[in-house]
Amino acid sequence: MITFFASIILLVVGYFTYGKYIDRMFGPKDDRPTPANHQRDDVDFVPMGKERNSLIQLLNIAGVGPIFGPIMGALYGPVAFIWIVVGSIFAGAVHDYLTGMISIRNQGAHLPALASKFLGKGMKHIVNAFTLLLLLLVGTVFVTSPAILLHSLMDGRVALGIILAVIFIYYILSTVLPIDKIIGKIYPFFGAILLFSAVAIGFRLVQTGAQIPELTWGNMHPDNLPIFPLLFFTITCGALSGFHATQSPIISRTTARESNGRQIFYGMMIAEGIIAMVWAAAAMSLFDGYGGLAQVLAQGEAALVVSEASVLLLGSVAGTLAILGVIILPITSGDTAFRSARMIIADYLSFSQGEIWKRFSIAIPMFVISYCLTLIDFTILWRYFSWANQTTAVIALWVGVMYLLLAKKNYWVALIPAVFMTFNVFTYILYEQMGFGLDLNVSYAGGAILTVLWCIHFYRVYRKTVGASAFPIDYPIAAEARSTY
Numbered sequence: 001m002i003t004f005f006a007s008i009i010l011l012v013v014g015y016f017t018y019g020k021y022i023d024r025m026f027g028p029k030d031d032r033p034t035p036a037n038h039q040r041d042d043v044d045f046v047p048m049g050k051e052r053n054s055l056i057q058l059l060n061i062a063g064v065g066p067i068f069g070p071i072m073g074a075l076y077g078p079v080a081f082i083w084i085v086v087g088s089i090f091a092g093a094v095h096d097y098l099t100g101m102i103s104i105r106n107q108g109a110h111l112p113a114l115a116s117k118f119l120g121k122g123m124k125h126i127v128n129a130f131t132l133l134l135l136l137l138v139g140t141v142f143v144t145s146p147a148i149l150l151h152s153l154m155d156g157r158v159a160l161g162i163i164l165a166v167i168f169i170y171y172i173l174s175t176v177l178p179i180d181k182i183i184g185k186i187y188p189f190f191g192a193i194l195l196f197s198a199v200a201i202g203f204r205l206v207q208t209g210a211q212i213p214e215l216t217w218g219n220m221h222p223d224n225l226p227i228f229p230l231l232f233f234t235i236t237c238g239a240l241s242g243f244h245a246t247q248s249p250i251i252s253r254t255t256a257r258e259s260n261g262r263q264i265f266y267g268m269m270i271a272e273g274i275i276a277m278v279w280a281a282a283a284m285s286l287f288d289g290y291g292g293l294a295q296v297l298a299q300g301e302a303a304l305v306v307s308e309a310s311v312l313l314l315g316s317v318a319g320t321l322a323i324l325g326v327i328i329l330p331i332t333s334g335d336t337a338f339r340s341a342r343m344i345i346a347d348y349l350s351f352s353q354g355e356i357w358k359r360f361s362i363a364i365p366m367f368v369i370s371y372c373l374t375l376i377d378f379t380i381l382w383r384y385f386s387w388a389n390q391t392t393a394v395i396a397l398w399v400g401v402m403y404l405l406l407a408k409k410n411y412w413v414a415l416i417p418a419v420f421m422t423f424n425v426f427t428y429i430l431y432e433q434m435g436f437g438l439d440l441n442v443s444y445a446g447g448a449i450l451t452v453l454w455c456i457h458f459y460r461v462y463r464k465t466v467g468a469s470a471f472p473i474d475y476p477i478a479a480e481a482r483s484t485y
Contacts, residue, residue, distance in 0.1 A: 001206065003078055003215040004281050007085045011273050014089035019266040022094055025410050026101055028258035035108035036254050043178045043353060044343060045108065047256040050263060055191045056183060056254075058268040059332035060247040061096070062194070065237020066272045067326055068145070068302035070280035073235035075290050075297075076227055077220030078213045080280050083231055087239025088273030091417035093266045095240060095393055098400035098414060100248035100265035101258070105474040108253035110344045111245045115395055118402040118473075120461050127395055128348055131246055134392050135341040136366065137385040138243055140373040142334030143167050146327045152307065153323055164374065167331065172367060174335035175342050176359040179254060183335065190328045197310075197325025202278040204313040210285040222294045226440060229424040229431070229447075233386040238276025240421065242392025243333075244269065246340045282309045341366055387429060394421050398458060405462060406473045419451065426450040 036047035048056075073080040103109050106117070111131055116124030147163045174182045205212065219227050237243065248265055255264060286309050287293040296305050306326050311319035342362045346353050353359050397418035404411035427447030429435035438446065465471055 001210075001212050003081055004205075004212045004277065007081050007277050008274060010085050011088060011270050011277070014085075014093070015267055015270045018089055019093060019097075019262055019270070022097055022266060022413060023262040025413070026097070026261075027409075028101070028261055030257050030259050032105075032258060034104050034255050034258060035252065036256055039107060039253075041354060042180075044250075045253045046178065046180050046184075048180065048184060048254045049256070050260040052184065052187075053251050053254055053260065054264050054268055056187050057247070057251045057264050058271055059187050059190055059194065059329070060250065060336045061237065061241070061244045061268060062272045062275060062329050062333065065241060065243070065333075066276040067279045067306060067329060069235045070238050070276040071283040071293075071302040071305045072297065073231060073238075074280045074283035075221045075294060076225075076231050076234075077218060077290065078215050078284070079217055079219065079227060080231065080235060080284075081215065081277065083235055084239050084273055084276050084280065087232075087235070088270055088276075090413075091397075091421070092240040092244070092273070093269035094413055094417065095397055095400070096244045096248055096269045097261060097265040098403070099245045099396050100252050100255075101261050102399065102403050103249040103252035104255060104258060104261070107475050108249055110249045110340070110347060111392070111396055111399070112344060113347060114399050118399045118406075118465075119395070119458075123395075124348075127392075128344065130388060130392055130395070131344060132341055134243060134385070134388040135246055135337045135344070136370055136373065137388060139171070139334050139337040139341070139366075140370045141385055142330035142337065143171070143370065144374050146330045146334075149307070149323060149327045153320065153327075167334070168367060168371070170331070171335050171338050172363060175338040175363045175366075176356060179250070179339075183339075187332065190332050193321065193325045193328055194332075195325075197322040198275045198278050200314055200318060200322055201282055201310065205278070205281055205285065208313070210281070212281045212285045220290050222291050226431075229428045232421070232424050233390055233428055235276065235280075236386060236389050236393075238273055238280075240390070240393050240417070242389045242394070242396060243337070245392055245396035246344075247333075247336055250336055250340055250343070279306075279309075282313070286312060338363065338366060338370075384434065387425070387432070387434070390421060390428070391425050394418065394425050397421065401458075402462060402465070403473055406465065406471065419455065422454055423447050423451045 034047070036045055039045045040047065070080065070084065073083070099111065102114060106114060112124050112128040115127040143164060147160060147167055150163050151158065151160045251264060255261065283293055283305055287296050287305070293305070296308065307323055310322040313319070314322055342359060343353070345362050351358060351362070397414050400414035401411050401418050404414055427443045430438045430446045431440055431443035
């Protein structure tokens with residue numbers, strides 16, 4: 001278990017070292033009022049405490065991604081551990097922190113508005129389309145996956161359609177009601193079950209002396225699928241996820257002080273990385289090698305691995321609680337996925353959300369579309385979700401690069417992961433059958449060329465922005481707002 005323990009330690013150390021550096025470099029200012037204070041509307045803009053916000057952020061971002069993704073990524077062997085650790089510290093946590101803090105500095109703006117401001121007005125429409133596609137896919141995936149787990153947990157005694165209807169009703173309520181009425185009240189309970197699930201599985205892995213493989217760079221996938229770029233699209237939420245860029249602005253609207261940002265945004269991504277490590281280790285160690293894991297995945301996808309691993313390690317009673325913890329994860333991301341989509345559409349249309357009928361007028365069409373998507377095969381949805389997810393992450397990283405460039409801060413912390421993932425995104429869509437289905441080497445070459453072209457375009461946008469007179473990277477706060485704060 002040397003690799004497993006070392007990885008957990010590195011994630012924790014990363015928070016207290018690199019996370020602290022990122023926070024100091026950005027420079028939070030507690031004398032600057034946050035949107036939760038100077039834009040308070042008691043619906044979406046509501047100041048809440050650091051601990052409460054941290055727990056909500058963790059539950060928002062930790063859907064099935066840090067469980068299902070690492071389980072499927074475990075087929076590649078311990079190389080998956082490397083991506084979880086390096087990705088979480090240097091890419092995912094930086095991505096989440098910058099998105100959240102830049103949003104705080106810009107009236108709680110969501111990613112489409114930030115992309116429009118920092119990457120050019122033409123990006124607003126593109127990013128709106130990508131973000132809404134991602135959120136609808138996330139919301140739909142996070143309806144079907146917990147419903148299937150609950151249906152299995154109850155041995156089919158309750159019809160799948162009824163379970164889907166109950167989840168949809170909860171999602172509708174959490175989408176339109178003020179954030180502190182449902183989400184802010186029940187998340188602490190959900191969080192306790194989530195933490196029990198992850199801690200209990202991790203403890204039992206150690207207690208039973210599970211044979212977790214040690215570090216190797218080799219590709220152990222039974223089908224010999226290429227590590228690069230597929231691993232980076234299999235393990236997303238446990239290392240780097242664009243979905244987080246849609247969730248951080250929700251909490252940027254409830255953050256009372258800028259200095260809370262490191263724990264809320266950077267710290268919760270590290271916590272998610274630890275959850276991903278636990279489930280990747282469980283998948284690697286419990287199913288008679290990678291061939292056995294592949295067989296279990298073929299029988300029931302990652303949900304069956306979760307169910308069997310929980311009961312095998314914890315017994316029927318505690319195992320059921322662990323499965324409930326896994327069921328809660330997608331539900332607590334699906335609700336905020338739809339909430340985020342509602343806010344993005346409202347911002348795009350400049351449609352105020354103070355009256356509840358206005359919130360319903362946006363929410364109801366979204367849920368009709370989502371219901372239609374539940375009729376599509378889960379594996380097809382997941383493939384499209386993975387690409388849309390990492391494309392969104394790339395956009396958010398480039399927003400961070402531009403902000404840091406204009407602020408004359410260390411932009412390399414965002415530029416390196418941005419270039420790396422841009423290459424991945426282009427290579428993936430060129431190689432995958434859902435995209436262009438090209439030869440892998442041709443895809444590598446095409447990905448490199450497209451990445452260079454994007455970097456040239458980005459530099460031109462930067463030069464044009466620098467040439468603009470008095471470009472405000474932070475939204476100016478009125479004097480009366482400062483005095484009220």
